[in-house]
Amino acid sequence: MKSRIIALVAIMVMAFTGSAFAGSLQVKGSTTVLPLMQKCAETFMAANPSVSISISGGGSSNGAKALIDGTTDIAMMSRDMKAAEIQTATDNGRKPEQFIVALDCIVPVVNPANSVSALTIAQLKDIYTGKVSNWKELGGADEPIVVISRDTSSGTYDCWKDKIMHSGGDKSRVFPGALLQASNGAVAQAVSKNKKAIGYVGLAYLNKELKGVSVNGVEPSVKTAKDKTYPIARGLNLYTPGTPSGEAKALIDYMMSPAGQKQAAEVGFIPVTK
Incomplete structure (x- = not known):
C-alpha cells in the first residue's frame, strides 16, 4: 500500500512539473525549514530520479551566506533576508528572489x-x-x-x-x-x-x-x-539567486502546489495556499 501511495504522489509531481528533470541542486540554511524541504525533496526526487538534491541546515544566516557566496541554489530561511545581505548578494550578481512556502x-x-x-x-x-x-x-x-x-x-x-x-x-x-x-x-x-x-x-x-x-x-x-492572534508567528522562506529556472523552479513550484502545501501541513507548518 505504501509503495502505491508513493508511486501515485510521484505521478502527481511529474504531472505538475510537466516533465522530468536531470541535474543536481544544493539547498542550505534554516533548520526550521529543513523537515519540509526534506519531505518535499524526497517526493520530487521520486518523480525525477535523475535529479539529486543535497540539503543541509546550519541556520538561516548560513543560508544567506551560501546564497551570497554562490554555494547554494536555494537558501532556506526562517526570517527575511536583511537589507545588507540582499545588497551584498545583488552586488555579487545574485539578486535574491523570495518565496514564502509556509507559516x-x-x-x-x-x-x-x-x-x-x-x-x-x-x-x-x-x-x-x-x-x-x-x-x-x-x-x-x-x-x-x-x-x-x-x-x-x-x-x-x-x-x-x-x-x-x-x-x-x-x-x-x-x-x-x-x-x-x-x-x-x-x-x-x-x-x-x-x-x-x-x-x-x-x-x-x-x-x-x-x-x-x-x-x-x-x-x-x-x-x-x-488569524494572527498568536504573537510569535512568522513566514518560512526560500530564496534563490535571481529568478529560478530548471530544477530549482520545479521544486519550488511543487512546494507551492496543493500537494506540496499538504506536505507542509503534514510536517506541522501552516500552508500559505489552499
Whole structure:
C-alpha cells in the first residue's frame, strides 16, 4: 500500500512539473525549514530520479551566506533576508528572489513535568534577560530556570529577538547564562531531558516529550498563526539567486502546489495556499 501511495504522489509531481528533470541542486540554511524541504525533496526526487538534491541546515544566516557566496541554489530561511545581505548578494550578481512556502509559530517549550503552561511576552523577556531565574516566580516549583536559546546565526533566534527581546521598545539581549543550541532539534532534546529547562522551537518540532506554552493567553496552532492572534508567528522562506529556472523552479513550484502545501501541513507548518 505504501509503495502505491508513493508511486501515485510521484505521478502527481511529474504531472505538475510537466516533465522530468536531470541535474543536481544544493539547498542550505534554516533548520526550521529543513523537515519540509526534506519531505518535499524526497517526493520530487521520486518523480525525477535523475535529479539529486543535497540539503543541509546550519541556520538561516548560513543560508544567506551560501546564497551570497554562490554555494547554494536555494537558501532556506526562517526570517527575511536583511537589507545588507540582499545588497551584498545583488552586488555579487545574485539578486535574491523570495518565496514564502509556509507559516510557522515559534513556541516556548518546557519539560512535561513542569507545571507552568502559560507565560506572557513580558515574562518570557524577563526569563531570557535573567531577571526571573526561579520557576516559583512564575507559579511553578522552587527550582532554578535553565534557559536554552538558539545561536545568533538562527532565523528562529532573530524572530525571538525581534518579538520577545525587543518588545516594549528596548533592545534587550539574551543573558550570558543561557545555553545556546545550534538547531530546533537540539533545543527540543535539551528541554525534553531537563525538567527545569525552557526553550523555543518551531511548531513542527513539538512532540510528546515537550510541552508547548501559551503566550499572552493564546495557544500556538495553525489557526492562531493564520488569524494572527498568536504573537510569535512568522513566514518560512526560500530564496534563490535571481529568478529560478530548471530544477530549482520545479521544486519550488511543487512546494507551492496543493500537494506540496499538504506536505507542509503534514510536517506541522501552516500552508500559505489552499
